[in-house]
Amino acid sequence: MATTGTDLSRMREMNQLSIVWALRGNPPSTVTELAGRAGLSRPAVDVLVQALVAEGWAQVQEPGAGSVVGRPARRYRFRADAGHVLGIDVGVHKVLAVLSDLEGNLVRTLRRPVDPEAPPAERLAEVDGVIDDVLRATGMTPDDVWAVTVGVTGPVDAAGRTSLSTPLPGWTEADPVAHLAARFSCPVRVENDCKLSAVAERWKGVAQDADDIVFLLAGLRTGAGLILDGALRRGHGGAAGEIGALKAVRWLTAPDHLQTCPGIPDTAAPGEAAAWVFQAARDGDREARGAVRRYTRDLAVGVAALVLTLDPQVVVYGGGFSRSADVVLEPLRRELTKHCLRLPELRASTLGDESVALGAVRLALDEVDDRLLGDRLSAPSAPRR
Amino acid sequence: MATTGTDLSRMREMNQLSIVWALRGNPPSTVTELAGRAGLSRPAVDVLVQALVAEGWAQVQEPGAGSVVGRPARRYRFRADAGHVLGIDVGVHKVLAVLSDLEGNLVRTLRRPVDPEAPPAERLAEVDGVIDDVLRATGMTPDDVWAVTVGVTGPVDAAGRTSLSTPLPGWTEADPVAHLAARFSCPVRVENDCKLSAVAERWKGVAQDADDIVFLLAGLRTGAGLILDGALRRGHGGAAGEIGALKAVRWLTAPDHLQTCPGIPDTAAPGEAAAWVFQAARDGDREARGAVRRYTRDLAVGVAALVLTLDPQVVVYGGGFSRSADVVLEPLRRELTKHCLRLPELRASTLGDESVALGAVRLALDEVDDRLLGDRLSAPSAPRR
Numbered sequence: 001m002a003t004t005g006t007d008l009s010r011m012r013e014m015n016q017l018s019i020v021w022a023l024r025g026n027p028p029s030t031v032t033e034l035a036g037r038a039g040l041s042r043p044a045v046d047v048l049v050q051a052l053v054a055e056g057w058a059q060v061q062e063p064g065a066g067s068v069v070g071r072p073a074r075r076y077r078f079r080a081d082a083g084h085v086l087g088i089d090v091g092v093h094k095v096l097a098v099l100s101d102l103e104g105n106l107v108r109t110l111r112r113p114v115d116p117e118a119p120p121a122e123r124l125a126e127v128d129g130v131i132d133d134v135l136r137a138t139g140m141t142p143d144d145v146w147a148v149t150v151g152v153t154g155p156v157d158a159a160g161r162t163s164l165s166t167p168l169p170g171w172t173e174a175d176p177v178a179h180l181a182a183r184f185s186c187p188v189r190v191e192n193d194c195k196l197s198a199v200a201e202r203w204k205g206v207a208q209d210a211d212d213i214v215f216l217l218a219g220l221r222t223g224a225g226l227i228l229d230g231a232l233r234r235g236h237g238g239a240a241g242e243i244g245a246l247k248a249v250r251w252l253t254a255p256d257h258l259q260t261c262p263g264i265p266d267t268a269a270p271g272e273a274a275a276w277v278f279q280a281a282r283d284g285d286r287e288a289r290g291a292v293r294r295y296t297r298d299l300a301v302g303v304a305a306l307v308l309t310l311d312p313q314v315v316v317y318g319g320g321f322s323r324s325a326d327v328v329l330e331p332l333r334r335e336l337t338k339h340c341l342r343l344p345e346l347r348a349s350t351l352g353d354e355s356v357a358l359g360a361v362r363l364a365l366d367e368v369d370d371r372l373l374g375d376r377l378s379a380p381s382a383p384r385r
Numbered sequence: 386m387a388t389t390g391t392d393l394s395r396m397r398e399m400n401q402l403s404i405v406w407a408l409r410g411n412p413p414s415t416v417t418e419l420a421g422r423a424g425l426s427r428p429a430v431d432v433l434v435q436a437l438v439a440e441g442w443a444q445v446q447e448p449g450a451g452s453v454v455g456r457p458a459r460r461y462r463f464r465a466d467a468g469h470v471l472g473i474d475v476g477v478h479k480v481l482a483v484l485s486d487l488e489g490n491l492v493r494t495l496r497r498p499v500d501p502e503a504p505p506a507e508r509l510a511e512v513d514g515v516i517d518d519v520l521r522a523t524g525m526t527p528d529d530v531w532a533v534t535v536g537v538t539g540p541v542d543a544a545g546r547t548s549l550s551t552p553l554p555g556w557t558e559a560d561p562v563a564h565l566a567a568r569f570s571c572p573v574r575v576e577n578d579c580k581l582s583a584v585a586e587r588w589k590g591v592a593q594d595a596d597d598i599v600f601l602l603a604g605l606r607t608g609a610g611l612i613l614d615g616a617l618r619r620g621h622g623g624a625a626g627e628i629g630a631l632k633a634v635r636w637l638t639a640p641d642h643l644q645t646c647p648g649i650p651d652t653a654a655p656g657e658a659a660a661w662v663f664q665a666a667r668d669g670d671r672e673a674r675g676a677v678r679r680y681t682r683d684l685a686v687g688v689a690a691l692v693l694t695l696d697p698q699v700v701v702y703g704g705g706f707s708r709s710a711d712v713v714l715e716p717l718r719r720e721l722t723k724h725c726l727r728l729p730e731l732r733a734s735t736l737g738d739e740s741v742a743l744g745a746v747r748l749a750l751d752e753v754d755d756r757l758l759g760d761r762l763s764a765p766s767a768p769r770r
Contacts, residue, residue, distance in 0.1 A: 011396065155696075155726060164726045212621050226694075228613060235696025236597050237727045243693045246724055248633050248686050301633050305690045308628045309611075311540075311620025339631055341540060341549045342622045 012048075013376045015040055019048045020057055020078065020373055025103055028061040028075035049076050056082060056380040080105060082380045083146035085368060086134070087360030089193065090127060090152045090176070092116045092167060097130045098357040099138060102146075104203075104365055109354065110134050120174035127176075131183075146372075146382045147364035148188045150176050151196040151356040153223075155239035160190030164239065167221065186382040187367050193217065194241055196359030197351070198225030199232055201316045203362045205355065206347045212312040214303070214344070218328075219320035220259075220271065222251040222299065224306060232363075249302035254295050261291035271320065278324035293331055300335030307340050318349030325349075397433075398761045400425055404433045405442055405463065405758055410488055413446040413460035434461050441467060441765040465490065467765045468531040470753060471519070472745030474578065475512060475537045475561070477501050477552060482515045483742040484523060487531075489588075489750055494739065495519050505559035512561075516568075531757075531767040532749035533573045535561050536581040536741040538608075540624035545575030549624065552606065571767040572752050578602065579626055581744030582736070583610030584617055586701045588747045590740065591732045597697040599688070599729070603713075604705035605644075605656065607636040607684065609691060617748075634687035639680050646676035656705065663709035678716055685720030692725050703734030710734075 015038070022037035023029060029037075035045045052058040059079050063072035080103035089096040096111040112130045114123055127150075135141065154166030160177035162168070180188045198215035201207040207215075213227040224241040226233040233240045244251035258274040263285065268276050280288035303315060317325050317332070325348030333346055351358060371383035400423070407422035408414060414422075420430045437443040444464050448457035465488035474481040481496040497515045499508055512535075520526065539551030545562035547553070565573045583600035586592040592600075598612040609626040611618035618625045629636035643659040648670065653661050665673035688700060702710050702717070710733030718731055736743060756768035 224694075228618065229616065231614065233613065233695070236698040236729065237696055239693070239696040239726050241694065242696070242726055243690060245726055246686070246689050246693050248635075249690065250633075301631070304631050305628060305634065306694055308624070308631050309609075309626065309691055309694050310618070311622055311624040311627070313621040341624050341627055341630055344621065 015044065016048050016051065017373060017377050019045060019052060020377065023049075023052075023058055023076060023078040024080070025078075028077040030073040030075055032073070034076070052076075057377075078103065079380065083368065083382060084138075084140065084144055085361055085364035086131065086145050086148045087196075087357045087362075087364055088127060088130070088148065088150045089196075089354075089356035089360065090123060090150055090168070091193070091356070092153070094353075095123070095126045095130050096354065096357045097127075097134050098354065098361050099134050099140075099145075100361045100365065102365070102368065104361070106361070108134050108138050109357070110137070117169055119170045120168075123168065123171075124174070124176065124179050127179075128183075142183050143185070143382060145184060146186050147367040148180055148184055148186065149196075149360035149364040149367070150180070150188070150190045151193045151360045152176070152190060153193050153221075155235075155237070155242055156190050156192045157238045160188075162190075165245075181385070185384055187371070187385050189363065189367065191360065191363060192223075192225070192238070192241070193356045194223040194225035195232055195234065196225070196357075196363065197318055197349075197355040198227050198316075198359065199362050200351055200355040200359035201318065201349060202227050202230075204358060205316065205318075205349060205351045207314045207316050210312075210314040212310065212314070214306045214310060214312045214315045215349075216299075216303065216315065216317050217319035218299070218317055218322060220255050220274070222254060222302065223319075224302075226306075226310065226312075228310065228312075243302050243305055246302075246305075249305050250298035251302040254298035254302075257291050257294035257298065262287050274321065275324070278321070278327055281327045282324075292327055296328055296331040297335050300332055300339060303332065304336055304339035307336065307344060311342065312344045314345045314347055316347050316349050318351065318355060320353070322349040400429065401433050401436065402758060402762050404430060404437060405762065408434075408437075408443055408461060408463040409465070410463075413462040415458040415460055417458070419461070437461075442762075463488065464765065468753065468767060469523075469525065469529055470532045470746060470749035471516065471530050471534070472581075472742045472747075472749055473512060473515070473533065473535045474581075474739075474741035474745065475508060475535055475553070476578070476741070477538070479738075480508070480511045480515050481739065481742045482512075482519050483739065483746050484519050484525075484530075485746045485750065487750070487753065489746070491746070493519050493523050494742070495522070502554055504555045505553075508553065508556075509559065509561065509564050512564075513568075527568050528570070528767060530569060531571050532752040533565055533569055533571065534581075534745035534749040534752070535565070535573070535575045536578045536745045537561070537575060538578050538606075540620075540622070540627055541575050541577045542623045545573075547575075550630075566770070570769055572756070572770050574748065574752065576745065576748060577608075577610070577623070577626070578741045579608040579610035580617055580619065581610070581742075581748065582703055582734075582740040583612050583701075583744065584747050585736055585740040585744035586703065586734060587612050587615075589743060590701065590703075590734060590736045592699045592701050595697075595699040597695065597699070599691045599695060599697045599700045600734075601684075601688065601700065601702050602704035603684070603702055603707060605640050605659070607639060607687065608704075609687075611691075611695065611697075613695065613697075628687050628690055631687075631690070634690050635683035636687040639683035639687075642676050642679035642683065647672050659706065660709070663706070663712055666712045667709075677712055681713055681716040682720050685717055685724060688717065689721055689724035692721065692729060696727065697729045699730045699732055701732050701734050703736065703740060705738070707734045 018038040080101040154162040211230040215225040217223040372378040403423040465486040539547040596615040600610040602608040757763040
């Protein structure tokens, strides 16, 4: 059969990519190991991996002197530190930044508190500050960062704006993409915090085995993020998962049952009040158990709406309240039984308050993969917007 | 660079497939046209298309004698009639079968009425009868059918059973896959009627341009089918779209507002009552307009739950009530505005009561594509289960 030059060059690109995928996330590998993983011949892999070393995607690991008899095979590893990505959680009370290498190894995590009432300019100044801190601490410049993803509360549109609604004061007018574009020439993306937490649960959390995930961000506000068929569900206008806006499902008022529970010490701040109630319920306090039951009863209506709509494999209970999942999940399961045709598994998140930034890192890594390791292999350097 | 024999044989398969895709759904094509569409060289396409003719996937169309000066190029066409698929709608009141060729051209559509109270054995006998009628009318045998998809009401599990709930009397005990396997050796699949209608709307209906679709089956019962990112959403246990089971969204009782409207003639059957109310509302009857308003107000709660969860591009109003979309869509839009952060487009279905069978045909064609034109090209004959 005739094989044209274009076909062969395309095939070489595809094979080179398959070697990158065979290298990445694996310990240093021999040509024989790579050939097995990629389903290619040893001579072909030898040529391909040399080219990857020359381009800067791979590195030779010379065999150590010593114990092995005979000449050990040369090994190759993916250059995970060829570039880095930043995930940044812009929350109501904090800004949290996580720097990761290209294999998803977390290099540095830093946070700064933010006044909950801070206007956008002040909040963005804290974002700049935490980025400065991370870059200084790791000896990097903005050019070493290949993608930035920022998490915020509220539905995020394609331009990274949060114009429909957000609890961050004044943030509907903020333009975080434009702000960060002033110092980064790499892709900058903004995404909703619940959606990023859902991504994080599938990447490093309690739902790594699942392709259909409903993530609940449970706290004084309740939100949801959806992974369907393994992919983040954004929605046509970025507003998927916003079931909490529907009054009939009672998420807007569900946490009030906790806030108004009798017995809460006068000195407790709003966030601490709920924690006090969960602890009292754990200790067997009758009033507190009633408050938790009413909270889960109302929470369950919205969760049932999601479950009946999507029929997911797993529902992850995350957010600030997830530390009290031990007193929430059982009553929640009982309530869901009343509403649903079939129940998914309920699991408690263990990622804590880093889940948004972690999900942001994962999306930033996906962006790098799409740009540099997608259809064809690009040079190992920061993609441009 | 070294290219192994295995690589080349795999590439030949992929190229052969790309020619099948370039042939199908197009008018008879020359080698030059196919080469352009598939991005391959003319000599390569010439070899590939000859092999496809020999295997029975393609047919030569000899140039007609006559008007053209010089020798016109030989043309090739996909053998759409190499096989056929069956889509069957098993409804409460009817069984409807549609036979299609491999390009989705509908060859024959036949229906039989069924007693709404018929037990499963009687309903399956009508299914057998309508299949007999279709095969007889087209001179085919069961071996000429390459895939069968059956639509029923209620959430369908992986085995084709409807054990959670269905309005078809006794059907939770029925096993339609086993029943049809007695005469068909090709793949037989059962799917939910709302899901199939959603598939039909994207294939031949009012949502051909959309990848994110909520389909509403609106009638005396209300159901939903979801297309997300272009793919049918089945759910982990086949129960996606069942939001109507949640009492809080009021779908269970919404049509009652129509049924109880004052002024309905005593002689009207349940289905006719709603039609009477819609017509009266159209004519300006005050009571009827109030009933339609209350119906859309309750319908809107469930639609809003779907819209807020999924943020789709389009909501299609289908099912029996879609003939009255002219008096429903405007009040529905107004109600949704109260609940939703952003509104999708609302469109009225025009497929009528063939949408379930049409969607079944589409899924059956997809099954054939997966089996025969998927990873590698198989022989043109019925796939086996």
